[in-house]
Amino acid sequence: MAAFSATHCPSHVTTPSSPSSRHRPCSSDRGHDHRATLSSSIASRLALRAQPSSRLRRSRRANAVRLHEGSVATTIIPVENELPLKKSKGSLSLTLPEVEDVNISENESTVSITVVGASGDLAKKKIFPALFALFCEDCLPKHFTICGYARSKMTDAELRNMISKSLTCRIDKSENCEEKMDQFLKRCFYHSGHYDCLENFAELDMKLKLHEGRRISNRLFYLSIPPNIFVDAVRCSSSSAASRNGWTRVIVEKPFGRDSESSAALTKALKQYLDENQIFRIDHYLGKELVENLSVLRFSNLIFEPLWSRQYIRNVQLIFSEDFGTEGRGGYFDNYGIIRDIMQNHLLQILALFAMETPVSLYAEDIRNEKVKVLRCMKPLHLDDVVIGQYTSHNEGSTTYPAYTDDKTVPKGSLTPTFAAAALFINNARWEGVPFLMKAGKALQDRRAEIRVQFRHVPGNLYNQKLGTDLDQATNELVIRVQPDEAIYLMINNKVPGLEMKLDHSNLNLHYAARYSKEIPDAYERLLLDAIEGERRLFIRSDELDAAWAIFTPVLKEIEEKKTVPESYPYGSQGPVAAHRLAARYDVTWGDLCTGP
Numbered sequence: 001m002a003a004f005s006a007t008h009c010p011s012h013v014t015t016p017s018s019p020s021s022r023h024r025p026c027s028s029d030r031g032h033d034h035r036a037t038l039s040s041s042i043a044s045r046l047a048l049r050a051q052p053s054s055r056l057r058r059s060r061r062a063n064a065v066r067l068h069e070g071s072v073a074t075t076i077i078p079v080e081n082e083l084p085l086k087k088s089k090g091s092l093s094l095t096l097p098e099v100e101d102v103n104i105s106e107n108e109s110t111v112s113i114t115v116v117g118a119s120g121d122l123a124k125k126k127i128f129p130a131l132f133a134l135f136c137e138d139c140l141p142k143h144f145t146i147c148g149y150a151r152s153k154m155t156d157a158e159l160r161n162m163i164s165k166s167l168t169c170r171i172d173k174s175e176n177c178e179e180k181m182d183q184f185l186k187r188c189f190y191h192s193g194h195y196d197c198l199e200n201f202a203e204l205d206m207k208l209k210l211h212e213g214r215r216i217s218n219r220l221f222y223l224s225i226p227p228n229i230f231v232d233a234v235r236c237s238s239s240s241a242a243s244r245n246g247w248t249r250v251i252v253e254k255p256f257g258r259d260s261e262s263s264a265a266l267t268k269a270l271k272q273y274l275d276e277n278q279i280f281r282i283d284h285y286l287g288k289e290l291v292e293n294l295s296v297l298r299f300s301n302l303i304f305e306p307l308w309s310r311q312y313i314r315n316v317q318l319i320f321s322e323d324f325g326t327e328g329r330g331g332y333f334d335n336y337g338i339i340r341d342i343m344q345n346h347l348l349q350i351l352a353l354f355a356m357e358t359p360v361s362l363y364a365e366d367i368r369n370e371k372v373k374v375l376r377c378m379k380p381l382h383l384d385d386v387v388i389g390q391y392t393s394h395n396e397g398s399t400t401y402p403a404y405t406d407d408k409t410v411p412k413g414s415l416t417p418t419f420a421a422a423a424l425f426i427n428n429a430r431w432e433g434v435p436f437l438m439k440a441g442k443a444l445q446d447r448r449a450e451i452r453v454q455f456r457h458v459p460g461n462l463y464n465q466k467l468g469t470d471l472d473q474a475t476n477e478l479v480i481r482v483q484p485d486e487a488i489y490l491m492i493n494n495k496v497p498g499l500e501m502k503l504d505h506s507n508l509n510l511h512y513a514a515r516y517s518k519e520i521p522d523a524y525e526r527l528l529l530d531a532i533e534g535e536r537r538l539f540i541r542s543d544e545l546d547a548a549w550a551i552f553t554p555v556l557k558e559i560e561e562k563k564t565v566p567e568s569y570p571y572g573s574q575g576p577v578a579a580h581r582l583a584a585r586y587d588v589t590w591g592d593l594c595t596g597p
C-alpha cells in the first residue's frame, strides 16, 4: 500500500443531538425460516449466518476507545446510537457515555457496509432499499452494521428518517413491516466527512470498530459518489478505515472512465490502494433476473445451444429504451451520453454473456475469461456503423415534454446523444457475419430492455405460400424481455385450428408473472449480496473493462472530434429514422417496432 500524508480536513463532524437509544444485540431468532424453499445458493448464504449468538452483558461503566494504527478492535459495544467524537493529540478518542461489556468469540465475524455518498440519489433509491430487502430475506450476516458516509451533516436519526422514506416491505409482506424496518434502521448509522480526508475516515473506522467489537471485521465500501472523487475515497477508506483482521472490498459505480485512456488511468489509480480482487465494479444490469438467466437458458437446454451460432441466427438485437428523459441527471449525462451510459456497459455486458463460449465452470474467473475473449473478438466501432440522436420537445394536448437541451443542467447547444444505434460484429468462428444491433435511447415511446434473436428463414419451406410474402414476419424469433414484465417467448409458425391449412405466427410464452409467484429481486440486492460473499461473477474485471472500451473508444472520439450533430427525434417517439436505415443495411427490421407481444 502506498504511503501518503494526511490531508487537512475541514471541521465538519456532526455532534449528536438526538436522545440515545439502546443498541440492541441482533436477535438470534430473526425472521422465520425460509430455508426449505430457497435455492442451495441462498441456503449456503444463510449458512454463513449460522454462528453462535453472542452473549451481551450490560455495564454502566463509561469507557473510551483510542485509535492507533494497527490497534486491535475494541471489546466494547456502545449503547448510544450516536457517539460524541473528541479529538485528542496524535490520536482520536471516542467517549462513550454508556457501554455494554461484550463477551464475544473472536471467531465471530461481522460485516460493516459503508455507503459512501449516502445522501445521494442512488443510495436512497437503490442501495438502502436493497440492503433492507436482504435483511428481510435473512440474507445479511447475523452481525452487520450499515453506515452512511457523506459530507452532508446528518444525525443517525436523520439518516434513518431519510432511509425509511424509501423502504418498502416488498418481500416479507406476511411479517410486521414496521418491526422489520425498526430492527433494520437500528443497525444504520451515519458519519459525516469529506471524501479526501484521512482523518474523517479514521473517525469512521473508530465508529465501525465500536459496532464490530472484537469480532473479525469485514468491511464493504459502496462508492455511490461522482467518479471524480472515486480515487480520493478509495485512498482514504483503504488507508484509514480498512479492516485489519478481515476483508475489505470496494464496490465502484460506473462510469469507469470516459474512454480507454481515462479508464486505464482510473484502474491504475485504484490499484495503488486495492488489489483487483478487492474491486467490485458494478454493472447493475448483470444483477437483473433475466440477464442472470441467460446462461441457464443457453447451457442447460439442449434445444438452444446447437442453434446459437451464425448457422441459425440471422441477427441479434439488444434494445434499451426509456420513456422519460434525463430529468434531474442532465448534469451527469451530458458529460457521458447514451453510448457510455448504456451501450458500453449494460448492453455490451449482455452481449458478452449472450455470445461467449461455454465457460469451463460457473466460477467467476471462468465466466469472465469467456466474456473477455468474446469482447476481444469484436471489431472496434466506427461512425459508419453508428446513428446518434437527441430528443426535442413535444406537445401532446396540454402537456409539453421538454427537449434534452431544455434541462437547465445541460449546456445550451449540447451535441450529446440521448439515442444511439450501432451494428457490431464478432470476428470468431461462431459469429462472423452476424450483426449484433444495439439501440439505446431516452425519451422514447416506451420503457423496455430486451434481447431479440432473429433466426434464419427455413430453407425450402413447404409452407412458403401459406406464410405470405414477408418471410421476416414468419421467422422464428426468441425474445428475452429483461424488463418490464419479464418474459421469454419464442415466435413460431402454427396451424390455425380448422379444416383449412392456414398458418399464423404465435408465441410460446414464459411470462414470469404468470409462472412464478415470487417477486423478482432488484438487481442491487443480488449484487450487494454477492459482494458481501465475495462472489465476483457479476462484477467487471479490469481486462473486461479494457476490452469494452477498446470497442467504443474510436467511435466516441470520432463523434467528439467531428462534432457530429445528432438527428433530432421528438420526445416519446420511436427515435431517429436513421436507425431504421442502419438496420436495413444489414437486412434487419427492429423487432420492437413490429407488432407482437
Ligand SMILES: NC(=O)C1=CN([C@@H]2O[C@H](COP(=O)(O)OP(=O)(O)OC[C@H]3O[C@@H](n4cnc5c(N)ncnc54)[C@H](OP(=O)(O)O)[C@@H]3O)[C@@H](O)[C@H]2O)C=CC1
Pocket: 117, 118, 119, 120, 121, 122, 123, 150, 151, 152, 153, 195, 223, 224, 225, 226, 227, 229, 253, 254, 255, 332
Ligand atoms: N442515480 C442513479 O440512478 C445512478 C447512479 N449511478 C452512479 O452512482 C454514483 C452515485 O450516483 P448519484 O447518487 O446519482 O450521485 P449524486 O450526484 O446524488 O451524488 C452522491 C453524493 O455525492 C456527493 N457529491 C455530489 N457531487 C459531489 C462533488 N462534486 N464533490 C464531492 N461530493 C459530491 C453528495 O453528497 P454530500 O454533498 O453529502 O457529500 C451526493 O449526495 C455515480 O457514480 C453515478 O454515476 C449509476 C447508475 C444509476
Ligand SMILES: O=C1O[C@H](COP(=O)(O)O)[C@@H](O)[C@H](O)[C@H]1O
Pocket: 284, 322, 341, 342, 449
Ligand atoms: O445505469 C443507468 O441505468 C439506468 C436504467 O436502469 P434501470 O435498471 O432502471 O433500467 C438509466 O436510467 C441511467 O441513465 C443509467 O445511468
